[in-house]
Amino acid sequence: MDLLKTELPVNEEAFVIGGNLRTGVIMVDIINGFYIVGAGNLAPRRPDKKLLKMGEELMRLSRAFYNKKLHVFSFLDTHHIDVPKPPYPSHCIPSTHEANLAPKL
Template sequence: ICRDGHLIMAVEQPDPLMAALSSAMPLAFEQLDSTAAPLNQGRTGLVIVDEIVGFAAPGGGNLAPPGPDADVSRMVAETDRLARQFSANGWPILAFLDTHEPGKAEPPYPPHCERGSGEEEFVPELRWLESDSSTRLIRKDCINGFIGAISGKRNLLVDWVLENSLESLLVVGICTDICVMDFVLTILSARNHDMMPGLVDIFVYQSACATYDLPRDVAESLNLPASMSHPKALTQYMGLYFMASRGARLVSAIK
């Protein structure tokens, strides 16, 4: 900030609500080493949730960030790094791609990721996964990938876990508190219900997860109700908290 000819450095003030949340409900993180168990044993599957144009490319659609977003860019970069490592080792990868039939609504959201629009495709950095031999793609038409994987009397996600004898899943993607959280909470219950014998741990990698930002003042300036507000630092934290509270293991770094 320039004032009276002097350059004044603006210091971002800490959010008191975030400070209160982290004090009242602290999160516990661990680190993983890709050269050690469980990652190096081939019994961990990488699950990528909705890292597609309509959610993660700047200006990519109604629900995409309007411009560059450092958190989303970091998520995509970390996902790409992990996916290339998994692919090089022949470890299994599954990617959900949010895909809706044109004109079919998904309340409460505006039209997004409709088939044929291009929004339902991977962001450019991850498009190589479309032809990767280690990757299974599942197009889903709802928030929850576990539900979206239901095909007839089978669940394609459950089949993938069983086919690969997976003992753990490493989950990344967008939005942390919406599609990622719904999937993680459901698969934790499915695990506890013995739908996938052998599946033990669900890891969520914080740095490869992101969510969108809609502060209250912006929501109201768009003539949206205040209840549509979605400040991303708070909602990211809350999503991680609820997943951990149900039994997911939060990861801060993967070497």
């Protein structure tokens, strides 16, 4: 984590949703192929406590925004089957289960 903080400085501070502030949350790549065990070439091979905790936190955060009628936006990763993405194997092909938003979200 310390290395990440030196390479990608992040200001960690509490964020309170309220007042007249109009805002939203953006979630990136919370899809079956990266999150659900066995759901694709880049998916976890076995249950992972860190991924489970991440999913719970994303649900808590997205519910908090949704309940306050604030925007919740998610990017879905997709790649055409004919376009290689070295060094990665084929993954997140459009219209496949792998490219769908993870079910809990």
